[in-house]
Amino acid sequence: MAGVLADLLLVVHLAFVIFVVTGGFLLVRWPRLIWLHLPTAVWGAYIEFSGGICPLTPIENRLRVRGGGDAYSGDFVEHYLLPLLYPAQLTPGFQLWLGLGVVAVNVLAYALAWRVWRRRSAAGRRGTG
Secondary structure, eight states, X not given: OHHHHHHHHHHHHHHHHHHHHHGXXXXXXXXXXXXXXXXXXXXXXXXXXXXXXXXXXXXXXXXXXXXXXXXXXXXXXXXXXXXXXXXXXOOHHHHHHHHHHHHHHHHHHHHHHHXXXXXXXXXXXXXXX
């Protein structure tokens, strides 16, 4: 059962990372999502900039060990995502670039959402005036 929970946590962790990076684009359609996305994006950037490890990683490792598997070293990004994208090990410098990437993508997403919100607001004022 612990192994299944570790796999489930892995899926949740991956969904969280995807939401951190791309969730800002959902704000165009669902503006109130900002209250969920902004803290998660700040958290994701903080983890990358600080060189920290997300608390989900040690929980997943404990569940894997309890389920008879092996724990992995490093963090979630280093263990699961970087091998998919990059063959090299995660370095502090590269982690800084990942953090900057998170910030850059989200600045772009929030700028797009803000632009759409402004247009909708202006269109609403013209329609009622």
